[in-house]
Amino acid sequence: MSPLPTLFVSHGSPMFALEPGIAGRELRALTDALPRPEVIVIASxxxxxxxxxxxxxxxPETIHDFGGFPRALYELSYPAPGSPDWARRVLDTLAEAGITAHADETRGLDHGAWVPLMFMYPDADIPVLQISLHPHFTPAHHYRLGRALAPLRQQGALIVGSGSLTHNLHEFRSDHGPTQAYVEAFADWIATTLAAGDTAALLDYRARAPHAERAHPTDEHLLPLMFALGAAGDDWRARRIAGDDVRYGMLAMDAYVFEH
Structure with a gap:
């Protein structure tokens, strides 16, 4: 089996589930073109x-971990199966890389996982496992976490980091106004850096990227990009999709496919 690519997707606002836009259509087209995975391992x-x-x-249950949205959003579910057998395989693979991990038999899928998966695999018939991120891990730590899972790509696992290319909710605009200039500058820097294959610069994005602290007052929504990049292993090339989709003037919906 040829190894699957890894993906970074932006899940934006929970309203993405009801408003697919460019990103929803392009994610669907992307997964239509990929081999069917045996399992999806996703970090949010x-x-x-x-x-x-x-x-x-x-x-795993569908977790509606948000408030104040239309009723229709709370009526959505993503009833994909889990897989205790694949969970054990993930844990064993992490252990081989020196990473101690824990099986959580009660946790479901949060909206960072199930919302984009509704477009990617709407039939919800592929087992999904979610892996946690760590509140005190750096971008480099999350890169290594993804790297530890890279061998699973050869076994049929699609590894996905789900975050947001920009994420400053202090600047949320409900009117879908024009894209703010800093959002474009930051997104273009990410695209250029990935095209150059400059992993070191990406992991040091807070010091090197324009408007990094404005685009991400805290790291957590960009860490899935580091996770997906690590899982891609070596000799990847990045393909950008949905680069024209920005919500509320400040949520860039860019996604990346890391191919070989």
């Missing part, structure tokens, strides 16, 4: 745990 900033954890429930 909405599960930060003090120790690395992996969902192991056979039927």
């Amino acid at each position: 900033p909405h599960w930060m745990a003090p120790r690395v954890s992996v969902t192991a429930a056979p039927r």
